[in-house]
């Protein structure tokens with residue numbers, strides 16, 4: 001693409017596409033081929049955030065007065081439009097973020113399925129009607145919107161995550177300021193375009209692109225914003241929670257993970273290795289639910305390692321638009337350096353590297369941010385590679401003596417997002433469901449995979465107790481009002 005044909009995208013504020021007050025733009029590039037620029041985006045300032053919040057406030061009274069079923073129908077129409085646009089958007093997503101096309105289609109499909117699910121929730125945003133303990137009285141609850149919502153999203157699910165926050169916030173009657181990650185502003189822009197095409201009134205959804213630090217602080221720190229929803233790193237989550245906590249505003253945080261698969265001596269090793277490879281190397285290890293530890297019973301660890309290493313060696317790297325490719329690039333070169341730094345950390349702690357461990361080079365790979373699929377074996381739970389979120393295609397295998405040790409190791413990190421166990425023993429499976437400290441648990445499957453009609457989220461430092469998706473989504477985005485009605489005879 002020549003410079004002349006590269007489009008410049010704008011913020012969307014108060015129903016208008018507009019330039020930032022800064023007059024400065026930044027480029028979004030293809031991490032598989034960095035010479036390709038997908039577009040220029042507004043490098044916005046706190047002034048733009050202020051304008052977006054004012055627009056969202058102005059649109060709030062009419063939007064909250066719009067019947068919830070009508071609000072839901074707009075979301076449903078957006079889901080149907082996304083279905084029509086799925087292939088185009090999936091290809092853009094692969095080019096902007098790097099994940100292979102079949103995963104990009106999955107990203108779109110999650111947004112579509114959830115849009116259909118939550119669109120219908122406009123007709124069933126339930127409260128309770130319960131008997132009173134007092135004669136001639138009835139009690140009920142109503143759900144009300146919170147107000148202006150600030151939504152801050154990461155780059156690893158560039159369409160699904162903005163959709164699964166924005167859709168329920170809107171159905172619940174809030175107006176929104178959306179700040180997407182700077183690595184993937186294009187897909188967030190496409191989502192906003194789709195919602196506008198579906199009939200969303202001006203000012204109800206506002207988009208501001210640009211740097212997380214300054215824009216994030218401006219959005220999070222503004223008392224006119226009733227709730228912040230952030231998906232991102234635990235470090236940024238802590239910062240956001242502190243700011244919201246000072247003036248008691250609600251914030252929903254979906255944060256990092258150090259997800260484990262436990263493989264028991266009676267587990268199916270072929271299935272477990274295939275699951276570890278898919279959950280460890282899929283999306284180049286950049287899913288929040290990616291498997292980055294495999295905790296394996298001593299009795300089967302050699303047989304398991306052999307299988308996992310073979311699968312790691314088979315991964316074909318390249319640009320994800322090619323259907324032959326298994327693993328795309330990391331999202332940018334900075335991430336390559338960050339993942340690479342963990343290689344020495346692991347080796348110097350005594351872990352054995354086999355295979356991988358380097359930025360992937362040669363031919364077309366030189367043009368992008370590629371890293372080899374990597375397996376560390378002989379890892380112990382105290383090593384940093386077993387405790388810290390690496391967010392790349394790196395799997396650490398930790399041998400253990402049995403079930404109790406496996407559970408203790410699985411629970412030993414600060415995170416608690418997703419965990420899996422492979423066992424053929426039903427009793428072991430049920431004990432694991434009870435014993436694992438994690439928001440998501442998988443039995444005989446890898447640590448990834450959400451279904452839009454089920455709650456999604458983590459415990460400990462992986463979140464702050466909120467759940468996205470499922471029936472919980474509308475509840476997240478609304479306030480409960482309890483009403484007591486007395487009707488004694490007069």
Ligand code: NAD
Nearest residue numbers: 153154155180181212213216217232233236254255256288
């Ligand atoms: P990040 O924390 O760097 O950024 C997330 C978002 O926060 C971006 O939009 C960024 O611009 C913004 N941001 C940065 N500084 C900010 C600040 N001071 N105030 C407010 N916002 C700020 O995370 P990332 O690198 O984009 O995403 C990867 C992380 O997200 C990983 O830790 C991953 O585990 C996590 N994640 C979690 C889930 C989940 O559901 N639990 C899902 C996807 C990703």
